[in-house]
Amino acid sequence: MTKLSIYRPPLWIAAGIAVGISSAFFLPVLFTAALTVLFCIVSLIMFVTGRVKKEFVLFSAGLFLGAMAATLYAALFPSGSYEGDIAGRITDASNCNSYGECTLVDGGYLLELDSLTVNGESVRGKASLYLPFYVRGDMDVGEYIHFTGSLTGAEFSAGEYDSLMGAKYGVYYTAAVSDYAFSLTPGKVTAVEQVRFAVRNALLDNCNGVTANFLFAMIFGDTSYLSYSVADSFRNTGTAHLFAVSGLHVALLFYACSALLNKIRMPKVIAFGIDCFILIGYSALCSFSPSVLRSAVMILVSVLCKMGFERYDALTAGGISASLLLLCAPYFLFDAGFLMSYGAVFGIIGTMKPVSNVLRKVLWRPLADGIAITISSNIGLLPFMFLYFGTVPLATIPVNLIVCPLTSLFYPFLLAATVLTTIIPQLGTLLTVAAVPTYYAIRFVQAAAEVSSAALNAAFSPLLCVYYYPLLACASTFSVAPSTIKKVCALLCLLIVVIACFVVVPV
Secondary structure, three states, X not given: OHHHHHHOHHHHXXXXXXXXXXXXXXXXXXXXXXXXXXXXXXXXXHHHHOOOOHHHHHHHHHHHHHHHHHHHHHHHOOOEXXXXXXXXXXXXXXXXXXXXXXXXXXXXXXXXXXXXXXXXXXXOOEEEEEEEHHHOOOOEOOOEEEEEEEEEEOOOOOXXXXXXXXXXXXXXXXXXEEEEEEEEEOOOOOHHHHHHHHHHHHHHHHOOHHHXXXXXXXXXXXXXXXXXXXXXXXXXXXXXXXXXXXXXXXXXXXXXXXXXXXXXXXXXXXXXXXXXXXXXXXXXXXXXXHHHHHHHHHHHHHHHXXXXXXXXXXXXXXXXXHHHXXXXXXXXXXXXHHHHHHHHHHHHHHHHHHHHHHHHOOOOHHHHHXXXXXXXXXXXXXXXXXXXXXXXXXXXXXXXXXXXXXXXXXXXXXXXXXHHHHHOHHHHXXXXXXXXXXXXXXXXXXXXXXXXXXXXEOOOOHHHHHHHHHHHHHHOXXXXXXXXXXXXXXXXXXXXXXXXXXXXXXX
């Protein structure tokens, strides 16, 4: 692990995988094949001549693996059209209330179906189905809907938002019903759906609607129940990241369970197995979002290092997690949640220390560290925020400085109260009290959004990201570059942001 901490092979492999995936998805097949073969030949020549450059060989291996993973994924992506007698189970991703009853949205029923069959034959993936309001069907999550109609699915395209979202959630098809005639048969609600419904009911029974929906989004990353006004308030103040289940949430859950297992002196191997089960279960509850998976893999790497008495290195763990996730799901490379999760982590571990050192000269140490985390994470997030949203609210740092410590401090109590109340409803008062800080945090964010809507706008292209992050890596604390070079790279990063604010750079 010492060598991994110095050379960090997973980072080079992850970089190669990213390039391989991009080439396979956006460049002609022959060009991608030629590029991969070229890198492999150069690596082979290095071995023959005895002048091996580890970084180049690792990058070449990643390039090959990434290109293969992307090509295989695109080839196996479910697509095509089916017609006939179709059946599917209604999932909790459909628009429904906390009891699993499907409800109207925008004048109709918006359903998600899994366990699809067409003329009795199974079809991989899920489908979305829209039924107009006049159907008036009493549909519940878990029931099977049967109809005569069609399933239509397009081939995967990394450049199309709908295709990426379909890949992320496994919804590959759009279903259509002939004459809107259908029938329902009983089915089962999955264990994951039962847990999510139980938690949401516990929150709604003991908190007001706005707070309950916010807490549900905070625990599971599901924003479908948030009102537009609340969601906009958090976006306009740069605090929308609270909706995404972050590494902090996963780490708190994991280490709380680990502490309990250590307290009862559970053997390390068995405890590790239980910890893995908990992480997998929580990831399933959060629909296997990229930020949760990233955090889970990095935590498991940390635990394995401790079990083997090896040094843990955050960059190495990040490279390992990125490599594994991209090989399993190549489309993650173009997912905003995936990129922003790694961008924030990269910014924190690479720039927090120097930022904190500067702030400690004039501020109280805990306050300086809190501000440093906010600033450093935004340094890592800045290009992606411009790329996907075109703006960064100027209220981001002051609002995050107040809201983030507040939510982080009370989240463990809130999570414990939610779990206990879900299991023992009589403890609802505990959840009501634990949710009070969240209620005031929401009110504060809404007030801040009304006071200031000023934002920094920029036209940031993917091309600028390609320049920004290598320069940021060179300027970071884990770079071995001389101090002068680091300062120049930091200034160039700032220059890129300034250019993006005034000049539109094409892709």
